[in-house]
Amino acid sequence: MSDIAGTTPVRRFFTFVVQSRRWLLPLLFLVPIAFAMPLASLDRDLRSDAFMEPDNPALVYRNVVKERFGLVDPILVAVVSTSEAGIFDSESLNVVKSLSDQLAQLPNIDGEGVFSLGTVSAIESGSSGLDIVPLLETIPRGTGAMQALKERISAFPVFTNDLIADDSSATLLVLQLIDEQQAESSYYRVLDLVDELTLPPGVEIHVAGEGAVTGYLGAYVDADARVLNPIAALIILLVIALAFRNWAAPLLALVMIASSCVISLGAMALAGVPFYVVTNAMPVILIGIAVADTIHVCSRFALKREFEGDRSAAATSIDTLESLWRPITITSATTIAGFLGLYFASEMPPFRYFGLFTALGVFVAWLYTILCLPCFLSYRSFAKFSSRQSGVRNNQEKTRSPDSLVGRSLRLLLEQIWNGAIQWPKVVVASFLVIIGAGLLSSLALEVDDNRIGIFHRSEKIAIANDVISDRLGGTGTLDVIIETGSTEGILEPELLLAMEQLQIRGERLEGVAGSRSIVDYLKQMNAVLSESDSESDSDSDSDPDSGSFDEFYADAGPELAVEADPYAVPESSAMAAQFLLLYNFAGDPADFKQLIDYEYTSANIRFLINPSSYQGFAPVVEALRTETRNLFDGLPAEVNLSGRISLDYEWLQAIERSHWGSVMAAVVMVFVVSAASFGSVARGALSLIPVVASVLGVYTVMSVTGIPLGVGTSMFAAVAIGLGVDFAVHTIARFVPERRSMSGPADNNQKLERRVNSSERRADFYSSTGRPLMLNFVAVSAGFAVLMLSEISQLAEFGLIVLTAVGVSFLASLTLIPACFSIRSSEPWSKK
Numbered sequence: 001m002s003d004i005a006g007t008t009p010v011r012r013f014f015t016f017v018v019q020s021r022r023w024l025l026p027l028l029f030l031v032p033i034a035f036a037m038p039l040a041s042l043d044r045d046l047r048s049d050a051f052m053e054p055d056n057p058a059l060v061y062r063n064v065v066k067e068r069f070g071l072v073d074p075i076l077v078a079v080v081s082t083s084e085a086g087i088f089d090s091e092s093l094n095v096v097k098s099l100s101d102q103l104a105q106l107p108n109i110d111g112e113g114v115f116s117l118g119t120v121s122a123i124e125s126g127s128s129g130l131d132i133v134p135l136l137e138t139i140p141r142g143t144g145a146m147q148a149l150k151e152r153i154s155a156f157p158v159f160t161n162d163l164i165a166d167d168s169s170a171t172l173l174v175l176q177l178i179d180e181q182q183a184e185s186s187y188y189r190v191l192d193l194v195d196e197l198t199l200p201p202g203v204e205i206h207v208a209g210e211g212a213v214t215g216y217l218g219a220y221v222d223a224d225a226r227v228l229n230p231i232a233a234l235i236i237l238l239v240i241a242l243a244f245r246n247w248a249a250p251l252l253a254l255v256m257i258a259s260s261c262v263i264s265l266g267a268m269a270l271a272g273v274p275f276y277v278v279t280n281a282m283p284v285i286l287i288g289i290a291v292a293d294t295i296h297v298c299s300r301f302a303l304k305r306e307f308e309g310d311r312s313a314a315a316t317s318i319d320t321l322e323s324l325w326r327p328i329t330i331t332s333a334t335t336i337a338g339f340l341g342l343y344f345a346s347e348m349p350p351f352r353y354f355g356l357f358t359a360l361g362v363f364v365a366w367l368y369t370i371l372c373l374p375c376f377l378s379y380r381s382f383a384k385f386s387s388r389q390s391g392v393r394n395n396q397e398k399t400r401s402p403d404s405l406v407g408r409s410l411r412l413l414l415e416q417i418w419n420g421a422i423q424w425p426k427v428v429v430a431s432f433l434v435i436i437g438a439g440l441l442s443s444l445a446l447e448v449d450d451n452r453i454g455i456f457h458r459s460e461k462i463a464i465a466n467d468v469i470s471d472r473l474g475g476t477g478t479l480d481v482i483i484e485t486g487s488t489e490g491i492l493e494p495e496l497l498l499a500m501e502q503l504q505i506r507g508e509r510l511e512g513v514a515g516s517r518s519i520v521d522y523l524k525q526m527n528a529v530l531s532e533s534d535s536e537s538d539s540d541s542d543s544d545p546d547s548g549s550f551d552e553f554y555a556d557a558g559p560e561l562a563v564e565a566d567p568y569a570v571p572e573s574s575a576m577a578a579q580f581l582l583l584y585n586f587a588g589d590p591a592d593f594k595q596l597i598d599y600e601y602t603s604a605n606i607r608f609l610i611n612p613s614s615y616q617g618f619a620p621v622v623e624a625l626r627t628e629t630r631n632l633f634d635g636l637p638a639e640v641n642l643s644g645r646i647s648l649d650y651e652w653l654q655a656i657e658r659s660h661w662g663s664v665m666a667a668v669v670m671v672f673v674v675s676a677a678s679f680g681s682v683a684r685g686a687l688s689l690i691p692v693v694a695s696v697l698g699v700y701t702v703m704s705v706t707g708i709p710l711g712v713g714t715s716m717f718a719a720v721a722i723g724l725g726v727d728f729a730v731h732t733i734a735r736f737v738p739e740r741r742s743m744s745g746p747a748d749n750n751q752k753l754e755r756r757v758n759s760s761e762r763r764a765d766f767y768s769s770t771g772r773p774l775m776l777n778f779v780a781v782s783a784g785f786a787v788l789m790l791s792e793i794s795q796l797a798e799f800g801l802i803v804l805t806a807v808g809v810s811f812l813a814s815l816t817l818i819p820a821c822f823s824i825r826s827s828e829p830w831s832k833k
Contacts, residue, residue, distance in 0.1 A: 439697020
């Protein structure tokens with residue numbers, strides 16, 4: 001290795017790396033193995049709540065509400081009958097009753113929280129004034145008994161709001177989970193139980209709800225990752241193998257991929273950061289990034305071996321890294337800066353940790369490129385790259401070689417791009433200014449929207465179940481309005497009950513609200529029943545003087561218990577309301593009101609059923625209900641807050657818009673600072689940003705025209721695209737700056753002629769040294785994101801499509817806009833035909 005002696009600090013460093021390969025390579029292999037060990041402990045958090053910080057006030061309050069009322073994201077089971085009678089036939093009702101009883105016995109299902117026709121009771125008048133009769137205590141047989149059941153249900157409006165479709169074609173079973181962390185196992189237990197049932201003809205069962213979504217999402221994400229990640233790696237390695245016609249380059253790329261992915265995911269496990277839905281995109285992104293530097297190093301190494309075959313492999317590897325370490329470091333630093341911009345600016349933990357640990361993966365890829373690649377390439381067995389990939393064989397061989405034909409086509413394409421950019425630089429700049437202007441206008445029209453159920457493919461059972469429940473019943477979304485007084489029986493004050501009643505009436509008039517349920521519904525029903533009982537008692541007393549009326553029975557409670565003239569109305573006093581609830585507790589189960597009022601009657605809950613599952617659909621409902629609560633409860637002795645799944649989704653989806661623009665600005669600023677510092681020039685730092693800014697704004701235009709909103713998948717694309725796309729700009733600037741210096745400035749006629757004569761040679765040199773690796777880099781990254789488009793998770797598929805588009809624009813802009821900008825500034829064109 002006498003030809004590897006170094007004179008510069010950089011060369012001495014890489015000389016030391018190559019000479020230390022016997023102990024350095026084993027060490028570099030042991031590090032990923034160590035980080036792979038904690039991967040088994042990597043937890044998953046696929047809940048919607050994961051998009052909010054644990055100390056978010058809305059989430060903290062939701063946990064308080066959960067503790068007080070037992071309100072969690074439920075699993076919904078819909079029983080659908082296609083018979084003419086709908087669910088009102090004995091076979092269908094028997095399924096409902098049997099299913100209700102069996103579901104209540106499942107682990108992690110709150111038996112007292114099962115809400116269905118098989119568990120609810122009717123409130124009727126009886127000998128003691130109030131009877132609580134289970135609706136399906138016995139399955140009705142015959143037309144008369146079935147009609148009596150229908151009348152009993154229709155007499156209590158809350159049943160039709162929550163449980164039964166308007167056309168009687170379906171009924172709903174609502175299951176409350178005890179521990180939401182066990183949603184996945186609970187969901188599959190429900191499915192197993194449903195599969196074991198023998199259903200009568202025409203009866204179907206569908207399982208949906210937020211609890212079901214969370215439960216199924218784990219398996220869905222796992223299945224998606226098992227397919228996508230290997231395909232992405234395989235396609236990228238295949239691209240590299242075809243490009244280099246050598247087993248060494250794909251093997252080196254595989255080392256880079258494995259090291260960056262394993263170390264970043266292992267670090268997540270060690271830090272206690274869970275695997276989120278968006279984390280599924282991280283391995284595919286790292287696969288594309290990790291091979292980029294490998295492509296540049298192997299291309300430059302092969303080119304040097306072509307011309308310097310008499311030198312040792314070790315010397316060539318040192319020469320290669322000595323010439324490339326700077327652009328490789330700059331591109332890695334700017335990519336890391338882009339992802340860190342997402343980390344520092346995003347309000348949502350999944351996005352923040354996605355940015356942080358992807359940045360770590362990029363750093364690992366850079367570190368292994370600097371330390372691992374020169375060691376491998378210094379071995380003669382790795383140095384045997386085929387000379388065909390460098391594109392410098394003689395004309396006869398090029399004619400026979402298919403690879404050379406492809407190489408000449410790519411070279412011709414890049415030369416045409418070069419010529420076009422420098423011959424019409426103002427046209428190129430003007431074109432991109434139009435793109436930038438259109439993007440700025442389009443960004444103002446972008447809307448935030450997302451749909452949790454939209455994660456799944458439309459053919460998935462859970463998506464079909466959601467559609468069935470949304471079409472036939474009240475939908476799968478819930479919004480809770482919590483009224484708190486802080487005093488025992490304070491919630492029973494008539495003015496508060498009347499305000500709650502009005503809120504339900506006004507809320508149900510809003511588009512998207514399918515119904516509501518509160519303790520007021522039960523109090524009004526008891527008032528109506530007891531009024532009827534009292535009327536009958538008064539009628540009997542006319543013939544029997546010894547019989548007492550309802551008012552006389554409660555005479556010791558005071559005159560405020562007199563029954564109102566309107567039977568289905570809010571009790572006129574708190575004492576009357578308390579007495580009604582006491583009667584219900586004697587005759588029925590106090591747990592029936594567990595989700596609607598606390599045991600001391602200090603606070604109550606109004607649960608609204610929201611049909612739209614998209615942000616744009618339910619956001620107006622949330623905002624309108626907030627306005628109504630302020631208007632109705634202003635001046636009353638109560639504090640009112642919104643909670644529930646719809647309210648929480650509203651909160652974190654609003655944060656998407658704020659964090660999106662913040663992450664874009666943070667990524668732009670950090671990339672500019674790193675790029676300007678690396679180049680030692682503010683102008684070049686700004687120039688490196690122009691292609692990626694143009695690509696991001698161009699995508700905004702596409703999103704605006706096609707109606708693609710900002711959501712979970714699309715909101716983080718900009719920071720990712722900036723981090724990825726800036727690589728093309730940096731490599732182009734790093735290569736073109738010395739070209740511009742050699743082609744500009746004062747020159748005599750002979751020098752100008754020499755520049756023109758040598759222009760074709762310079763173009764060929766750019767193709768082999770920089771253009772070709774950039775093209776391969778673009779193809780590799782594009783292949784990775786194209787694989788994401790195959791994802792069954794729609795958010796990842798959209799993310800892949802948008803980032804692929806942005807990276808494509810960045811690549812094209814780097815090869816046209818940057819040369820055009822330099823050409824405009826240069827006193828002498830770089831080349832002329």
